[in-house]
Amino acid sequence: MDGSSLPETRSTCPYCGVGCGVLLRPDGSGGLTVRGDPDHPANFGRLCSKGAALGETVGHQERLLTPLVNGQQSTWDQSLDLVADKFSSTIATHGPDSVAFYVSGQLLNEDYYVANKLMKGFIGSANIDTNSRLCMASTVAGQKRAFGTDTVPGTYEDLDEADLVVLVGSNLAWCHPVLYQRVMAAREKRGTKIVVIDPRRTASCDQADLHLALTPGSDVALFNHLLTQIYEGGAFDKTFLASVQGFDDALHAAYADDVAVTGLQQAEIDRFCDLWMRYEKVVTVFSQGVNQSTSGSDKVNSILNCHLAAGRIGKPGCGPFSVTGQPNAMGGREVGGLANMLACHLDLENADHRATVQQFWNAGPLPQQAGLKAVDMFRAVAAGKIKALWIIHTNPAVSMPDADAVRAAITGCDFTVVSDVTARTDTARCADVLLPATAWAEKSGTVTNSDRTLSRQRAVLAAPGAARHDWDILASVGRRMGWTHAFDYENPAEIFREYAALSGLAAAFGRDFDISALADTDDNSWDDMQPQRWPVTANRKGGRFFADGRFYHPDGKARMLPLRWRPPAAKTEPRFPFRLNTGRIRDQWHTMTRTGLSPRLSAHLAEPFVDIHPEDAARLGISRAALVRLTSPQGSAILRARITDAQNRGELFAPMHWTGETAPAGRIDSIIAAQTDPVSGQPESKAAVVAAEKFQAAWYGFAVSSREFRPNVAYWARARTQSGWRAELASDVEVTNWEDQARALFGLPDASMQMVADTARGAYRIAFLEGDKLLAALFVSKAPVAVMRDYLVEQTGHPASDVLTGLTPADRPNAGPVLCACMNVGVNTIITAIEQQGLMTIEALGAALGAGTNCGSCKPELAALIAARQMMEAAE
Numbered sequence: 001m002d003g004s005s006l007p008e009t010r011s012t013c014p015y016c017g018v019g020c021g022v023l024l025r026p027d028g029s030g031g032l033t034v035r036g037d038p039d040h041p042a043n044f045g046r047l048c049s050k051g052a053a054l055g056e057t058v059g060h061q062e063r064l065l066t067p068l069v070n071g072q073q074s075t076w077d078q079s080l081d082l083v084a085d086k087f088s089s090t091i092a093t094h095g096p097d098s099v100a101f102y103v104s105g106q107l108l109n110e111d112y113y114v115a116n117k118l119m120k121g122f123i124g125s126a127n128i129d130t131n132s133r134l135c136m137a138s139t140v141a142g143q144k145r146a147f148g149t150d151t152v153p154g155t156y157e158d159l160d161e162a163d164l165v166v167l168v169g170s171n172l173a174w175c176h177p178v179l180y181q182r183v184m185a186a187r188e189k190r191g192t193k194i195v196v197i198d199p200r201r202t203a204s205c206d207q208a209d210l211h212l213a214l215t216p217g218s219d220v221a222l223f224n225h226l227l228t229q230i231y232e233g234g235a236f237d238k239t240f241l242a243s244v245q246g247f248d249d250a251l252h253a254a255y256a257d258d259v260a261v262t263g264l265q266q267a268e269i270d271r272f273c274d275l276w277m278r279y280e281k282v283v284t285v286f287s288q289g290v291n292q293s294t295s296g297s298d299k300v301n302s303i304l305n306c307h308l309a310a311g312r313i314g315k316p317g318c319g320p321f322s323v324t325g326q327p328n329a330m331g332g333r334e335v336g337g338l339a340n341m342l343a344c345h346l347d348l349e350n351a352d353h354r355a356t357v358q359q360f361w362n363a364g365p366l367p368q369q370a371g372l373k374a375v376d377m378f379r380a381v382a383a384g385k386i387k388a389l390w391i392i393h394t395n396p397a398v399s400m401p402d403a404d405a406v407r408a409a410i411t412g413c414d415f416t417v418v419s420d421v422t423a424r425t426d427t428a429r430c431a432d433v434l435l436p437a438t439a440w441a442e443k444s445g446t447v448t449n450s451d452r453t454l455s456r457q458r459a460v461l462a463a464p465g466a467a468r469h470d471w472d473i474l475a476s477v478g479r480r481m482g483w484t485h486a487f488d489y490e491n492p493a494e495i496f497r498e499y500a501a502l503s504g505l506a507a508a509f510g511r512d513f514d515i516s517a518l519a520d521t522d523d524n525s526w527d528d529m530q531p532q533r534w535p536v537t538a539n540r541k542g543g544r545f546f547a548d549g550r551f552y553h554p555d556g557k558a559r560m561l562p563l564r565w566r567p568p569a570a571k572t573e574p575r576f577p578f579r580l581n582t583g584r585i586r587d588q589w590h591t592m593t594r595t596g597l598s599p600r601l602s603a604h605l606a607e608p609f610v611d612i613h614p615e616d617a618a619r620l621g622i623s624r625a626a627l628v629r630l631t632s633p634q635g636s637a638i639l640r641a642r643i644t645d646a647q648n649r650g651e652l653f654a655p656m657h658w659t660g661e662t663a664p665a666g667r668i669d670s671i672i673a674a675q676t677d678p679v680s681g682q683p684e685s686k687a688a689v690v691a692a693e694k695f696q697a698a699w700y701g702f703a704v705s706s707r708e709f710r711p712n713v714a715y716w717a718r719a720r721t722q723s724g725w726r727a728e729l730a731s732d733v734e735v736t737n738w739e740d741q742a743r744a745l746f747g748l749p750d751a752s753m754q755m756v757a758d759t760a761r762g763a764y765r766i767a768f769l770e771g772d773k774l775l776a777a778l779f780v781s782k783a784p785v786a787v788m789r790d791y792l793v794e795q796t797g798h799p800a801s802d803v804l805t806g807l808t809p810a811d812r813p814n815a816g817p818v819l820c821a822c823m824n825v826g827v828n829t830i831i832t833a834i835e836q837q838g839l840m841t842i843e844a845l846g847a848a849l850g851a852g853t854n855c856g857s858c859k860p861e862l863a864a865l866i867a868a869r870q871m872m873e874a875a876e
């Protein structure tokens, strides 16, 4: 069929919590074109680089197509029977708390609802937790403590209307790019002031009026100080404070903290406080720099304290705004995905709530206490207390702190089931039973984004092989465990109706999460459902919370908390002198099982790295592009050095994305201790302590190949290219025969070979050919390999006349690493345009090269290149 004649289907991007609407058009041969939905209230047509590249990730090359039991192909009947039997027999012998589910904020509401119902309602244990524990748990705890409910008060429109946007521990430009573009558009229009509070200088600082590079973990001290200034400056709201308890105690505690621990200059702190005093309309956006901390819940409450004191909450253009990470992080909290919650904002520990849910589900007694939170859950797995474990839609062997121990625990568990779209993950490799799930473009359901907007995800592609929907797999196991009626769902719309009906019962307890008006949505209306913000009830649709001073504690008032600053749990010491911060890069999603399929997205940053301050690097003898070994009490990692003053001295930053599949030495969570916030149980992913030293490489290598290959050396990192694969290599072991080494690397025992060797200098260039076509090439050197990578990665599969020079032919400009992933524009092309054509604005670069004109995610980097040129000119 001709793709262009197929209609477009509205759906939602499966990556971040912005929840952008997409329009999908299948091309009729398994592919998909994707564009932003101009009518979706989250993005109005915009997409970031990841959303724009979704079409490149729907191929089946890496998909898991059938169930596997102990690595052997199996049928659904056999594998589901096995899962049901093992869970049932384990429960019969060891009790319901001997089993656990570990699920994900990327599950759809309907999948999540069924998982939660099965575990809490029927298995009778609360041992279901989610990767949202690593992500949003501190916000959940903080909001519940302050508001009596886990609710984001504001909406995205507040970002358009604010006069001041404060980003705390949020790299919005890279992690919520479409929201960042929204803030930029508002800044253009109304001059919105921007403050970034982050220990390192990120892409989000590019347009900021003020960047406070505070000491890691010191946020509470900063916001405590702000609270005292709100008081002294008379910015507190007496009328609103009638709806708030705890002002005096909170203020008293705030005065006891010393803002000097932030390491900031008094003048910068004063400027921040002045901006807060000057602009009533302030939105404080916060994310993982706040949540992923052993004082994460307190950090959240220190921010909420300020907004409550000033009454700046739930009004247009102001409020605290926790941006969610995963597409359905918010929905997961609403369906009760966390071990300490019930569905629809009901509390597990409340007997009336439990009784209502039990009756509604027609279930046995519900567990009375919270189940194990993620870190404790995997510790219980390691200790043999959890004997059957089901991991769905998440990759904990990579993303949990102390990841090597987690991986060992999963491997050692008596019975592990993993549901995933691919078998090629570090977690899937540990499973006894591997179940093939449908991927986002193949499944239908709903998700809730950061501003409480419920959107539909719609299937547009057929499920490959035997893959089945997550809700369907879960419900099938529920039926096989004997609960036929409870899990007799025909389609996700039916699950959604049940969920919406339950929210009506929750609302009767005065809970705020209420979508009961959707409880009688028939299948057709569900198919057509438009994005809408909850609550959705007979007399209320969407809107903001709390401006009216109504909160959800029993007395209807909010709480301000007395808080004191606490440093991160791990202390630097002579053996581990560096503080290691971790996070995300612009073009990869978590453990890269999907974004890693796109050559374009892989071209931005193709290997794991560590950012280090120039003075620290100099002291350790680490030069540009050298490799660095990081060691912590948990393990060690090898990463490429990026020397940059964006990093404070004594602090390092490394990305979280690389895995055993892509760069085994770069699994950063294998060196991070599992320290958690005492209130939320969220791990401290951003403040490990490590030692750093130069990795003494005997040789460095760069390789390209038209076929996949898996190196076996101390350091390697591979990525996809348009015509095959690329890899960076290094080893501390000398090689005596480079021909043998190269043949083994690529699995090419007989291919014809060309080699240029400079044995004296330890430099080798080796190419393998089939006819005149390049199959693979390896470049080896004693120092980090200097070749035109972006040229070479395009040469596999093509005639390979001058590949061994490693340079681009003189008549062909080398575009350099891709900076604009959407329009495929390299950094050298951009620099040339700036320098030779004098294009000194982002608009001019866009007009000439197309760079930055699609998703805009690269605009901060374009601006940085222009600024660098301006500085050079000023100096000249």
Ligand SMILES: Nc1nc2c(c(=O)[nH]1)N[C@H]1C(S)=C(S)[C@@H](COP(=O)(O)OP(=O)(O)OC[C@H]3O[C@@H](n4cnc5c(=O)[nH]c(N)nc54)[C@H](O)[C@@H]3O)O[C@H]1N2
Binding pocket: 016, 017, 135, 168, 169, 170, 171, 172, 174, 175, 176, 197, 198, 199, 200, 202, 215, 216, 217, 218, 219, 287, 288, 289, 290, 324, 325, 326, 581, 582, 583, 584, 585, 586, 587, 588, 589, 590, 686
């Ligand atoms: N490109 C991309 N986007 C994503 C994702 C992705 O994988 N890739 N994942 C999504 C998910 S699930 C999430 S949760 C979000 C996360 O979105 P963000 O939270 O914005 O991203 P991170 O890079 O994890 O961390 C944000 C910042 O916190 C800073 N930080 C570290 N310690 C401190 C501290 O003590 N105080 C303060 N104030 N800041 C600190 C870090 O330097 C970092 O720049 O991104 C979502 N969007």
Ligand SMILES: Nc1nc2c(c(=O)[nH]1)N[C@H]1C(S)=C(S)[C@@H](COP(=O)(O)OP(=O)(O)OC[C@H]3O[C@@H](n4cnc5c(=O)[nH]c(N)nc54)[C@H](O)[C@@H]3O)O[C@H]1N2
Binding pocket: 104, 106, 131, 132, 134, 135, 136, 288, 292, 325, 326, 392, 393, 394, 395, 396, 398, 399, 400, 401, 419, 420, 421, 422, 425, 437, 438, 439, 440, 470, 582, 583, 584, 589, 590, 591, 592, 593, 594, 656, 668, 669, 672, 685, 686
């Ligand atoms: N050091 C450090 N560690 C971190 C963080 C950090 O900032 N620093 N951030 C933490 C945060 S905020 C998060 S959210 C986590 C994320 O970490 P994870 O959740 O572990 O990472 P993902 O790669 O998103 O894992 C999703 C898995 O689901 C699979 N999958 C995709 N689609 C489907 C589907 O439809 N069904 C099923 N069943 N499977 C599917 C994917 O192939 C992949 O294996 O990482 C956490 N870990």
Ligand code: SF4
Binding pocket: 013, 014, 015, 016, 017, 018, 019, 020, 043, 046, 047, 048, 049, 050, 051, 052, 175, 176, 177, 178, 179
């Ligand atoms: S900002 Fe990017 S990743 Fe996030 S939902 Fe929108 S398109 Fe997807």
Ligand SMILES: [Mo]
Binding pocket: 134, 135, 136, 325, 326
């Ligand atoms: Mo997250």
